[in-house]
Amino acid sequence: MRKKSRFLPATRKEMDALGWERPDVILVTGDSYIDAPAIGAAVVGRVLDRAGFKVAIIAQPDTESDRDITRLGEPALFWGVSGGSLDSMVANYTASGKKRKRCDYTPGGDNTRRPDRAVIAYTNLIRRHFKGSTTPIVLGGIEASLRRVPHYDAWQKRIRGSILFDAKADYLLYGMGERSVVELAEALAKGTSPDAIYGLCRKSDEPVEGYLELPSLVEVKKDKDAFSRMFLAFKANADAFTAKGLVQKHDTRYLVQNPPQPPLTAEELDSVNELPYTRELHPLCHSQGEVRAMETIRFSIASHRGCYGECNFCAIALHQGRTVTSRSEASILRETVNLTHLPGFKGNILDAGGPTGNMYGFECEKKLKKGACKDKRCLYPRVCPSLKPDHSRLLSLLKKMQEVPGIKKVFSASGIRPDLILADKKKGDRYLKEVVAHHTSGQLKIAPEHTSEAVLALMGKPTTELARFRKRFQELTTEAGKPQFLTYYFMAAHPGCGQSEMDELAQFCREVLHTRPEQAQIFTPTPSTLSTLMYVTEKDPETGKPIFVEKEKEAKERQKGALHGAKGGQGQKGKEKHHKKRDSKAPSAGRKPQKKRPSGRKGGRSSS
Numbered sequence: 001m002r003k004k005s006r007f008l009p010a011t012r013k014e015m016d017a018l019g020w021e022r023p024d025v026i027l028v029t030g031d032s033y034i035d036a037p038a039i040g041a042a043v044v045g046r047v048l049d050r051a052g053f054k055v056a057i058i059a060q061p062d063t064e065s066d067r068d069i070t071r072l073g074e075p076a077l078f079w080g081v082s083g084g085s086l087d088s089m090v091a092n093y094t095a096s097g098k099k100r101k102r103c104d105y106t107p108g109g110d111n112t113r114r115p116d117r118a119v120i121a122y123t124n125l126i127r128r129h130f131k132g133s134t135t136p137i138v139l140g141g142i143e144a145s146l147r148r149v150p151h152y153d154a155w156q157k158r159i160r161g162s163i164l165f166d167a168k169a170d171y172l173l174y175g176m177g178e179r180s181v182v183e184l185a186e187a188l189a190k191g192t193s194p195d196a197i198y199g200l201c202r203k204s205d206e207p208v209e210g211y212l213e214l215p216s217l218v219e220v221k222k223d224k225d226a227f228s229r230m231f232l233a234f235k236a237n238a239d240a241f242t243a244k245g246l247v248q249k250h251d252t253r254y255l256v257q258n259p260p261q262p263p264l265t266a267e268e269l270d271s272v273n274e275l276p277y278t279r280e281l282h283p284l285c286h287s288q289g290e291v292r293a294m295e296t297i298r299f300s301i302a303s304h305r306g307c308y309g310e311c312n313f314c315a316i317a318l319h320q321g322r323t324v325t326s327r328s329e330a331s332i333l334r335e336t337v338n339l340t341h342l343p344g345f346k347g348n349i350l351d352a353g354g355p356t357g358n359m360y361g362f363e364c365e366k367k368l369k370k371g372a373c374k375d376k377r378c379l380y381p382r383v384c385p386s387l388k389p390d391h392s393r394l395l396s397l398l399k400k401m402q403e404v405p406g407i408k409k410v411f412s413a414s415g416i417r418p419d420l421i422l423a424d425k426k427k428g429d430r431y432l433k434e435v436v437a438h439h440t441s442g443q444l445k446i447a448p449e450h451t452s453e454a455v456l457a458l459m460g461k462p463t464t465e466l467a468r469f470r471k472r473f474q475e476l477t478t479e480a481g482k483p484q485f486l487t488y489y490f491m492a493a494h495p496g497c498g499q500s501e502m503d504e505l506a507q508f509c510r511e512v513l514h515t516r517p518e519q520a521q522i523f524t525p526t527p528s529t530l531s532t533l534m535y536v537t538e539k540d541p542e543t544g545k546p547i548f549v550e551k552e553k554e555a556k557e558r559q560k561g562a563l564h565g566a567k568g569g570q571g572q573k574g575k576e577k578h579h580k581k582r583d584s585k586a587p588s589a590g591r592k593p594q595k596k597r598p599s600g601r602k603g604g605r606s607s608s
Helices: 012-018 040-050 088-092 118-129 141-146 178-190 217-222 224-236 266-273 316-320 329-340 365-370 392-402 418-423 428-438 453-459 466-480 499-513 530-537 553-564
Strands: 025-029 055-059 078-082 137-140 151-153 158-160 171-173 200-204 246-250 253-257 300-302 351-353 443-449 485-492 519-522
Touching: 025 040, 040 055, 040 078, 040 141, 040 178, 040 266, 078 118, 078 141, 078 178, 118 137, 118 141, 137 141, 137 178, 141 171, 141 316, 151 530, 158 217, 171 178, 217 224, 217 246, 224 246, 224 530, 266 329, 300 329, 329 392, 351 392, 392 428, 418 428, 418 466, 428 466, 443 466, 453 530, 466 485, 466 499, 485 499, 485 553, 499 553, 519 553
Parallel strands: 025 055, 025 078, 078 137, 137 171, 300 351, 443 485, 485 519
Antiparallel strands: 151 158, 171 200, 200 253, 246 253
């Protein structure tokens, strides 16, 4: 039986019970306080706590009063400010600009607690109620991480400068941050300079010798080509093994970005996930209502971190890294045993995976020694031979998790990549068979995103044989005797995608997949993605050639509507008949399509 854990304090009463006069660090977050390894503030708090620092948490403070922000006093070392698990603007608004009514990370579910541009709002809140304070404010989390350099803000439709300057904060820690936050706390406790810490951004009156200077903020605001050069240099220096430090002029001062921290080792990732999380919602938050995200977070396990998929519209590779670190089997099994002792556990692990479910257990040996390649990707335009996909470790892990006493089912809900399965000639089919038979709760998620080869090229996604994968899934589902189906995630209005490409996709869904996809989204130009760069410049960054970019709201909705309006077939859950493959229409967007492989129709593949 695992030892009962305690929450990090969130109230003055809890601090008094610990005998604290003041905490060393106060973390302010846009999420409710869920004490679980899937929540950034909880992880950072636990890591600092293990290092011997007194850490407290203020979750979703009221920005209109001092009621929440002042209740714990002022920290001795620093304030840590995060927008939460999501960029606050993505959390608050749909791709069409409508206000989201619901929030899975807020008690009661009403989306009223996370302010727009939460990182800036919380920093201003601290400054307002602790006037004259010299305690540093440190930004972190995905909102700060992806806005650390000048970026396009889709909601204001303009280039904004680094959030470090906009928020008037002292430091910014980018990426996952477990190492850098401890190094920062230790430096501040000792009174030494934290300026050289990897994974840290700061302000400077002068550029740093040896650092690569990016085009200035003034330049990137007025010149799209300068913005493109800046972003491509920024992206090229995101790998821990090869990155240079970056510097960029912001008016009269400079943004300094130190090189990134190396990815955690497997042992380090094990230790982070095995810290004494309660896996509960803090009572202060719980008194305000239930939090929907708890339904999945509490009984799920992260098996790995990072993503080498590098889809152009996704920022996971930039935030978590291109290197996948897999936890040890022993650590995951210990966590599995611990879950069986939690109140309310009914025997089901709701998800065992990571950004993508089947990246566990293998990585490119060259990358691990020398870093990610600068001139090619792991999975695009096809799976690199150096990666050598191998599902053996994942098969072993799932089998052993399933055998833990008290476990009924271990589900793979993260979504899987068909291209990795098809590329693994030895174990790929066996893995899919096991997932279909034992680890799918009625539906298996894949994210082809599109079927137009030109659009997929601009997405940075290979053209996987979607029809072939679907056929094999159906065969294995029939063998298993289960009424299961594939859930397809598609995207409308990505740069390079016009109405004709969406009509083609709708026809493919109708004639080949026999379905009307329920999971479709309009592309949102989020900060620091290559797709957002295309959206701003209306150019293919690889070739420099112009591409079509849909920017009219109504037209974007029509693109999505074409997919949702597709009719025919018997639906995803019905029986699907075999349908002959058809040749696709010639794509009209962006790059020239790649030559078709002889094996027939190719769709997309899943991603995180």
